[in-house]
Amino acid sequence: MRRRHRVRLAVNLLNGSTLAGLAVSLAGRAQLARIPDGLLVGTGYRLPVPPAPAFTLGNVILARHDRLPRDTVLLRHEARHATQYAWCGGLLMLPLYFAAAGVSWLLSGDVGAWNIFERGAGLADGGYAAVPLRAMLRGRRTADGGRPRAGGQKRGPASMRSAWPRLRSWTSRTCLTDRQPLPVRRNSPR
């Protein structure tokens, strides 16, 4: 096992998130199996919450599937969430995650697309679509994604026009962690 995976294993044991994962796995009657990098996979999870097909608590990845092959992109996505638990101090990640999901919904109407945790774990690997920002947030972008040209058509009320530069700066600091901005264009379908 690589050193960083040993550290993740130890940190998530100490912060209690893996123990919480084991308890939830037991409650959901999942079949646990060890996989490489110090992770555990529990398949056949039966409880109705959370509704997601797969989720992670500490180093425990839980899935509703009866089988979860080792080399799937979903497993790699969930493994990155296990690392996020170590960085976030364990179960403290849960309120942070839900706050990030709320921010993502406010920005785009989707709880995953602009969620800093899902973007860090890989949107496509987790089955999330790259949803652009809400129309009112991208109204000032030009077709090439840059600043509006001088004399260009002004859109939205004055208060929104003055708020836009601050909001864009804030979202770029909080959301574009993987340095690959979503393909936001004015003419996008949403």
Ligand SMILES: [Zn+2]
């Ligand atoms: Zn995820």
